[in-house]
Amino acid sequence: MITVAAVGDVHLDEEMRGRYRERLGRLADDADVLLLAGDLTKHGTVEEGRVVAEEFRGLPVPVVAVLGNHDYQSDAQDKIAETMRAEGITVLEGDAVALDCAGGRLGVAGVKGFGMGFSGKCASEFGEPEMKSFVRHSRDAAERLREAFKSLDTELTVALTHYSPVKDTLVGEPPEIYPFLGSYLLAEAVDTAGAHLAVHGHAHKGTECGLTPGGVRVRNVALPVLGRPYGVYRIQD
Amino acid sequence: MEHEPRTRALLTTLKRVAGAFKADGVPFALSGGFAAFARGAPPSRHDVDFAVLPEDAERALEVLAKAGLTPADTVEDWLVKAHDGDVLVDLIHSPSDLPVTRAMLDRATPLKVDSVHVPVLDATDLLVMRLRAFTEHECDFAGPLVTARALREQVDWEQVRVRVRGSPYALAFLVLLGGLDVISREESGMPHEAPQYAAGHLQQTLAEDPRTAEQGIRVRVVGEDVYLSGEVSCPRRRLKVVEVAEETMAGYRVHDELSVVRMDGPIREERLP
Structure with a gap:
C-alpha cells in the first residue's frame, strides 16, 4: 500500500514564492511521494523555473514532475527541467522512475502528453502539415508513455501527465475545447500498462474523478479543481 | 490683422450685410466659412453665407437691395442670393431640407468679426x-x-x-x-467590433499577453460591457487581467467577476481499492 500526493497547475512565479511551500508542512504524514502534473510555472521562464525548484526542493518525500504547456511558453523547458533536477526533483518526459516507499516499490511513468481529442471526436494526421504535426506530437507522447511503462517492473504503477487521458475529468470545461485538453491515446497507454492510477492537470474547470475505458482511476489534480494543496490517493495492488 | 485682398473684400461685404440686417431688425446669424473663421478656422476664400428664417428670406433680400446689393436669381429653393460687386452673398434658409429655426438663431453667439460684433451660428x-x-x-x-x-x-x-x-x-x-x-x-x-469577435480576441489576448498568460478566463461582451469571470492564481494577477482587458477593450466598461484560486481546503485521503 502506497499513498500518493499529487497536484498540478500551481503556476508559480516570483510573486507566488513561498506561498505554496507553506502548505506542504504535513506532506510527510500524508504521502510517500509528491507528483507534480505540469504547468508549474506561469510563463515557462528560467526564473519561474527556479522558483519551482526552490519551492519543491528538500521535501521529506520524493518529488516527481512532468512539465505542462505553460512551462514550454518561453522555450526554456529544458533549462527548467535541469534547474529542478539540480534540486533533487525527478522530471519525467517519456520515461519512468521506480521509488522505494515504505509500502513497497512504486513506478511512475510520466509524459506531458498533448491534445487531439477523444475517441470518435478527435483530429487525425491528415491535411495541412500543421495538422499532421499536431496529431503526431500527441501520438508520440502516448507512444513514449507506453515505452516508459515497459521499463518499469514495480507492482504498483502510476501515470503522470499534464494533459488528460479521459473526458470524465474535463466535465465543467466547454466541450468545444476538449480536443485541446487531452487525448484518448494516453488512456490507451495507461490501460495497456494496467496502471493503478493516472493523474493529470491542465483542465482548471474540470472534475477531479474519472475512469479510463479499462477501469483505471483518473484524477484531475489541477489546483483550481482540488481547492486544497494536493490530492492524496492510497493505492494497493 | 492683415488679410489678403480677396478676404478683405469678403469681410467688407460681411460687415455691410450684417449692418443692414441689424439696422432693419432682420434676425440672422453668420454661417458657412466665415462662421467657422469667427470661431477659429482659417478665413474663407469663397462667398459669404448667412442663415435667415425661411419667412424672412424675401424681406432680407429687399433689405440688401436697399443697402446697395444686387439680388440674384436662384433656381435653388433653399437659399436666396445677392451680389455685392463680385462678392456673392448666400442667405440660407432651408439647408439640406431643414429650415433655419428661431431657436437656431437664438443659439448663435455674438462674436467679433473684423472689429464688428456679428451673431455667429453655434x-x-x-x-x-x-x-x-x-x-x-x-x-x-x-x-x-x-x-x-x-x-x-x-x-x-x-x-x-x-x-x-x-x-x-x-x-x-x-x-x-x-x-x-x-x-x-x-x-x-x-x-464597436462585433461582440462575439471582441470577446474571442480578448480571450486570446489574455492568454498571449505575458502580463496575464491566463487561459481560463471567460469573457462575455454585452453592449458596452465586458464581463470577466473564471479563476486566477493570485490577487495581483487578477489586477493584471483587468488591466489588460481595459487596455484591449477601450471604450467598454470592464466588470471584474474573477475569483482567486483557493488552496486552503482540508487535505483528505482517498482510498482506491
Whole structure:
C-alpha cells in the first residue's frame, strides 16, 4: 500500500514564492511521494523555473514532475527541467522512475502528453502539415508513455501527465475545447500498462474523478479543481 | 490683422450685410466659412453665407437691395442670393431640407468679426449644417476637415452624430474624424467590433499577453460591457487581467467577476481499492 500526493497547475512565479511551500508542512504524514502534473510555472521562464525548484526542493518525500504547456511558453523547458533536477526533483518526459516507499516499490511513468481529442471526436494526421504535426506530437507522447511503462517492473504503477487521458475529468470545461485538453491515446497507454492510477492537470474547470475505458482511476489534480494543496490517493495492488 | 485682398473684400461685404440686417431688425446669424473663421478656422476664400428664417428670406433680400446689393436669381429653393460687386452673398434658409429655426438663431453667439460684433451660428449647428450638405457629388472632406479640427472643442459631437444620422456621407466623415483622433471613438459613432469577435480576441489576448498568460478566463461582451469571470492564481494577477482587458477593450466598461484560486481546503485521503 502506497499513498500518493499529487497536484498540478500551481503556476508559480516570483510573486507566488513561498506561498505554496507553506502548505506542504504535513506532506510527510500524508504521502510517500509528491507528483507534480505540469504547468508549474506561469510563463515557462528560467526564473519561474527556479522558483519551482526552490519551492519543491528538500521535501521529506520524493518529488516527481512532468512539465505542462505553460512551462514550454518561453522555450526554456529544458533549462527548467535541469534547474529542478539540480534540486533533487525527478522530471519525467517519456520515461519512468521506480521509488522505494515504505509500502513497497512504486513506478511512475510520466509524459506531458498533448491534445487531439477523444475517441470518435478527435483530429487525425491528415491535411495541412500543421495538422499532421499536431496529431503526431500527441501520438508520440502516448507512444513514449507506453515505452516508459515497459521499463518499469514495480507492482504498483502510476501515470503522470499534464494533459488528460479521459473526458470524465474535463466535465465543467466547454466541450468545444476538449480536443485541446487531452487525448484518448494516453488512456490507451495507461490501460495497456494496467496502471493503478493516472493523474493529470491542465483542465482548471474540470472534475477531479474519472475512469479510463479499462477501469483505471483518473484524477484531475489541477489546483483550481482540488481547492486544497494536493490530492492524496492510497493505492494497493 | 492683415488679410489678403480677396478676404478683405469678403469681410467688407460681411460687415455691410450684417449692418443692414441689424439696422432693419432682420434676425440672422453668420454661417458657412466665415462662421467657422469667427470661431477659429482659417478665413474663407469663397462667398459669404448667412442663415435667415425661411419667412424672412424675401424681406432680407429687399433689405440688401436697399443697402446697395444686387439680388440674384436662384433656381435653388433653399437659399436666396445677392451680389455685392463680385462678392456673392448666400442667405440660407432651408439647408439640406431643414429650415433655419428661431431657436437656431437664438443659439448663435455674438462674436467679433473684423472689429464688428456679428451673431455667429453655434459650432454644433454649423457642423451639422456642413455635414448634412454632403451629397453624392459634393463630398470633398478636405475643407470640412479643416473646420472640424479648428472647432472640435466647441462642438457637441454626440449631438452632431444624432442630427446627421440620416446621411451616410456625414457618418463616414465622423468615422474619419474618429480614425484621425480629432474626436473620440464614441463621438464618431464608430461601431464597436462585433461582440462575439471582441470577446474571442480578448480571450486570446489574455492568454498571449505575458502580463496575464491566463487561459481560463471567460469573457462575455454585452453592449458596452465586458464581463470577466473564471479563476486566477493570485490577487495581483487578477489586477493584471483587468488591466489588460481595459487596455484591449477601450471604450467598454470592464466588470471584474474573477475569483482567486483557493488552496486552503482540508487535505483528505482517498482510498482506491
